[in-house]
Amino acid sequence: MSTPEISVLMSVRNAQKFLDQSLQSLSEQTHPSVEFVTMDDNSSDATPRLLAAWASRDPRVRIFRLKAHQSSGLANALNLGLEHCRGKLIARADGDDIYHPDRLVLQHARMRADPELAALSCGFRRIDEEGRPLGDRLPLVGPERIAFTTLFQSSLLHSGAMIRARWLRKVGGYDTAYWTAQDSDLWARLIAAGGRLDNLPDLLVSYRIHGESLMKRRGPEGKALSLSVPARTQATYLGGAPKEHDAAAVVALYQGARLDSHTLRRGLQGAERIMKVAQGREPPEVLAYTQARFLESLERQLAWSPSRNLLRRWQLKRARRRWQNI
Numbered sequence: 251m252s253t254p255e256i257s258v259l260m261s262v263r264n265a266q267k268f269l270d271q272s273l274q275s276l277s278e279q280t281h282p283s284v285e286f287v288t289m290d291d292n293s294s295d296a297t298p299r300l301l302a303a304w305a306s307r308d309p310r311v312r313i314f315r316l317k318a319h320q321s322s323g324l325a326n327a328l329n330l331g332l333e334h335c336r337g338k339l340i341a342r343a344d345g346d347d348i349y350h351p352d353r354l355v356l357q358h359a360r361m362r363a364d365p366e367l368a369a370l371s372c373g374f375r376r377i378d379e380e381g382r383p384l385g386d387r388l389p390l391v392g393p394e395r396i397a398f399t400t401l402f403q404s405s406l407l408h409s410g411a412m413i414r415a416r417w418l419r420k421v422g423g424y425d426t427a428y429w430t431a432q433d434s435d436l437w438a439r440l441i442a443a444g445g446r447l448d449n450l451p452d453l454l455v456s457y458r459i460h461g462e463s464l465m466k467r468r469g470p471e472g473k474a475l476s477l478s479v480p481a482r483t484q485a486t487y488l489g490g491a492p493k494e495h496d497a498a499a500v501v502a503l504y505q506g507a508r509l510d511s512h513t514l515r516r517g518l519q520g521a522e523r524i525m526k527v528a529q530g531r532e533p534p535e536v537l538a539y540t541q542a543r544f545l546e547s548l549e550r551q552l553a554w555s556p557s558r559n560l561l562r563r564w565q566l567k568r569a570r571r572r573w574q575n576i
Contacts, residue, residue, distance in 0.1 A: 255311075256354055257337035257415070261327035263291040265345035266300060268458060270343045271381075273304050273311075273431040276416040277500055281350040286442040289331040291314040291324075297345075325424035325432040332415075340418055348377070356450060357412040367393075368445025369437070371406035384459060387450035389394050393432040396448060398442045399523060400434075401483050402543075403503035406447060407435035410455040417445050430468045431476035438483050477501060477514040482519070488527060494519050506547040508554055511562060518569055525576055545573050 258276060262269060276286060276380070285359035290298055290313060298315065305311040316327060332340065339361060341354055358369050376384040390396055390405040399405050411433070421439045428435045437447060465548060468476070482499035503517030504508055521544055528537060552566045 252283075254337045256285070256339045256341050256358060256412075258284060258286045258341045258343050258449060259328060259335055260343045260345060261289040261291050261324055261331060262293065262297055262301075262345035264293050264295045264297060266293075266296040268460075269297060269300050271348055271402055272343065273300075275349040275351070276343060277304075277308055279349065279354045280349045280351050282441075284310060284354060285336060286311045287331050287334050288313050289327045291327045292316050293319055304375050312379075314344075322429040323426065323429045325426045326375035328432075329426070330421040332418065335415060338415050339412055340415050341412045342409055342536040342544055346458045346460065347409050348381075348458070350454040353410070353454040354412075356452060356454065360415070360448075360450060361566060362410060363385075363447075364446075366446050367414070367448055368440045369406065369411055369413040370450065370452040371445045371447075372452055372454040374410055374457040377456045377458050379458070379460045381456070381458075382436050386453055387457075388453075391449050391451055392535075393446040394533055394536050395536075395539055397446075398437050398528065398532055398540065400441055401480055401487055402501050403432040403480065404431075404437060406433070406437055406454060407457065407553060409457065413440075417443075420484040421445075428475060429516070430472040431479055434479040436474065438462050438479050442483075442486070465538050484524060488523065492523075495523065500524065503547050504543055506550050509551060511565070514551060514566075514569075522576070541573060541576055547560075547572065548573060 272288065286302060288311065288523055290301055293558050300459070301313045305313050312334065314331065316330065339358065341351065353372065359374065360370055361367055373389045373391065374385060389407070390399060396405045417440060421436070421443050424432045425435050441447060477498050480501050484495070484497045484500065485491040488495070497520065499513045499517035500520035502513060503521060509517060525540065548566060548570045552563065554571070555562050555566060557563070
């Protein structure tokens with residue numbers, strides 16, 4: 251097989267339930283120059299047999315099985331898989347998602363048209379265990395907006411991302427300290443190294459939500475690890491965050507979570523601190539978008555506030571007026 255332009259990189263562990271559907275969708279990709287590098291992370295179910303069957307009928311499928319002593323999480327498995335990838339573009343995939351046939355060809359065309367892009371993801375449709383739609387997620391687009399939004403959340407779907415191999419290797423691959431949020435950490439490091447990230451607006455992935463997904467079982471420790479990424483990026487952006495800066499409260503406010511008065515106050519203080527710095531750095535459309543997100547969150551807080559709680563409602567309305575003038 252000649253050297254492929256794209257290496258699809260997947261790591262699976264005990265993925266028998268959805269693996270056939272995922273691999274079928276990948277085998278139907280319309281791009282002509284693809285290899286599928288699949289890391290079997292010490293599976294104990296029928297996953298090895300399913301992978302072997304696919305490899306026997308599709309020469310593009312290359313299987314690498316990790317032994318017990320090598321098994322230490324997704325980031326490590328992906329780093330080991332990267333060593334086997336021959337393409338200049340690395341397309342991530344997961345064994346429980348389903349991919350539009352034109353996903354790779356559309357992303358490849360955009361990456362060729364914009365050689366400054368380090369990574370590119372896409373919109374997605376959330377589906378349940380039976381494949382029933384749960385709603386569409388239209389992605390944030392524009393490298394400037396995405397870079398700034400890294401202070402508050404991840405804006406790229408990991409299993410829909412295409413990454414330039416040279417950029418992935420430049421930043422040292424995945425950080426194995428992140429057993430969750432390895433994607434958020436990677437995006438932040440790519441941006442810090444000067445890489446540009448973007449999304450195609452197209453819905454190219456059916457992203458499955460089910461009880462065995464890592465997001466469903468990461469717990470408080472995983473949540474804290476995930477929050478360490480925006481906390482780090484906020485501190486860097488501020489040139490060193492003061493002790494009173496509450497990055498988690500800023501994230502919760504930006505994402506529109508329901509907040510108590512203490513968390514809301516700390517979130518607003520931190521958000522204003524960031525926006526003050528951003529006034530001299532970010533383009534007007536990034537500032538306007540971010541202002542709108544925080545205003546939307548304040549409107550939610552106001553809608554959730556009981557009408558009898560006059561003090562809280564007055565405080566929220568005052569905060570809303572303040573943010574309208576930021």
